[in-house]
Amino acid sequence: MAQLVTDDGVAIVYDDLGPRDGVPIVLCHGLAAAGEQLAADAHYFAGLGYRVLAPDLRGHGRSGKPVPLSAENFSIPRMADDLVAMLDDAGVGPVHWVGNSLGGILALELLPRHEGRFRTLATFGTAYRLSLPRWGAQFVPLGYALFGPRLIGGMTARVTTRSLAARPVIEKLVAQFDPQVGRVLVENLSQYDLIANAVAATLPILMLRGGRDAQVNAALGPTLEAMQGRPTFTLVELPEGGHCANLDATEVWRTELLKFWRQH
Template identity: 50%
Template sequence: MEFKPEFLDANYIERDGVRIAFGDVGPKDGPVVFLVHGLAASGMQFTADAHFFANLGYRIIVPDLRGHGRSGKPAHMSIEAFSIPELSKDMLAIADHIGATQCHYVGNSLGGIIALWALEDHRERFRSFASFGTTYSLKTPKAGVGVLKWIYKIMGPNLIGKLGAVGTTKNKQARPLVQAMLSAIDIDVVTSIVGHVGNYDLIDRAIAYNGPIMMLRCGQDKSVNAALGPTLSAMEPRDNFMLIEVPKGGHCANLDATDRVRQYLLEFWQRIEQAE
């Protein structure tokens, strides 16, 4: 399967002075689906998936998180401007802009984290929530922002892109796409977000949501899987939670186990739509 490092055509909204880009493909009256990337990626991660699901009648929204891809960043940088709530509010603002009162939401890594924040206070907006590469809580040693910036300065964006692509996916066809995303990172944005996602606990917010939840646990995503214990202890007993194993999936499972991920998402949405 071919993955081209290209974006969907861009639409824009502005929230609090920040211009947020998003792709919008598929029939305007189709069920709305958000496909949301993680830290240091961009919307191009989901371009191929967007066209696939749009051809099946879904309206697919693919944002670039603030400071990523074609989206802007605040004129005056601050850690607070890249908090989980701020990132989440950007997604809600896109939904308001397109008139979507409900959506199926799929988040990878950080994309899942920012949805978890909204599940409790905005539960009516989520027709369903699915994630991969996301743990609902995490406790890690405080990241050394200075070290990250030093590594970026020494290695440079091109080398980071090449090495990161190899480490992110075993699918050689997807590596040019990953390399393009990682080579384009804004290190100030990345380090600002790292300060928020090293230690968090959003399990209670997930528990407060009674809608359908699906987690794809990807066999090659070792670091996230090692942190899933508290999440699964809290969520597996719940009737609205479904855990699906994707043995060949890595952190960006839609690039490694594409057909499986698409199949599981479609089956998940179709069960929900049939039950409504």
């Protein structure tokens, strides 16, 4: 485990696994999760000789959160800058980046300024553009208050995956999540458009689309319209994958990533 303190005073914790001279990978979790979501995958890839960085984003898992909470200190650019600081702290060169949901959004945010920090980018559970009403963010703390963290965690797990083995991980992470952080983040993530960043990028981009990730798939139309046919873009279907496809379509998820990295 490693830790850095950002320029606005937030402690960011990340795991750093595998040989120091291994090809570097970033495994970045999504909203309300933590690096623990990808812990088994981090150890798996490290065992193959890759160097794996798996952060807990600010306000998630073992990392700290700014006080007071505000839209500015949980903005997409602010959170993306934390991850550049992580790369600098670890002293790694260009990385294969794998982002789930928010973890993919932050990578897309970085592309115009830091494409040279990437070897490739793979996303799963990530729409490159989203347009939802911001007022929906108020239901995050309300839900935790009405139903309690454990029930919210259980409900989220059941909606997120059909895998009985995956549900306890999701339930635990969501139950431990701060709903006030969720409120601010959901408000920020309700409206964004990073398609132009992906279109302008020259690095190889892989989208792993989970067949059971209904909510994200419903929002993917504009993303796929812009990206399909581009020589740098690859779409791979994971029919049994949910929003956290690494947990419920693990073998094929890992296989497709390894194939993609070896091609590039």
